[in-house]
Amino acid sequence: MKKVNKNTRASKNGKHIYCPECNKPTKVHHFSWSALTCSECDAMIEKYDWLLEPRQYRSNQGRNPKKDMETYNMLEFTMIIATIVIILYLISKQ
Numbered sequence: 001m002k003k004v005n006k007n008t009r010a011s012k013n014g015k016h017i018y019c020p021e022c023n024k025p026t027k028v029h030h031f032s033w034s035a036l037t038c039s040e041c042d043a044m045i046e047k048y049d050w051l052l053e054p055r056q057y058r059s060n061q062g063r064n065p066k067k068d069m070e071t072y073n074m075l076e077f078t079m080i081i082a083t084i085v086i087i088l089y090l091i092s093k094q
Contacts (some may be wrong), residue, residue: 001051004031008052018051019043025053 004017014029024040035046 001054004048004050004052016053018053019045020049020051021045023051026050
């Protein structure tokens with residue numbers, strides 16, 4: 001887990017931070033404080049000692065890679081057909 005730093009921000013739904021003493025979560029909605037008391041172990045913890053939950057990344061930003069590949073294959077097929085049609089048109093013009 002990473003520690004809270006000066007760039008840490010909470011989303012509109014808040015952010016879970018973890019006590020370094022007992023590892024219990026606490027939800028905060030802003031970071032304009034210098035220290036908090038843990039509600040579980042009653043320890044006074046400085047802001048930059050609190051721990052952040054690991055960041056979860058969305059893979060491919062919610063896209064379906066299989067669907068993207070199907071779309072790419074369809075576009076490739078369309079380009080091949082269009083090229084054949086253009087070649088046949090140019091041959092027939094001669």
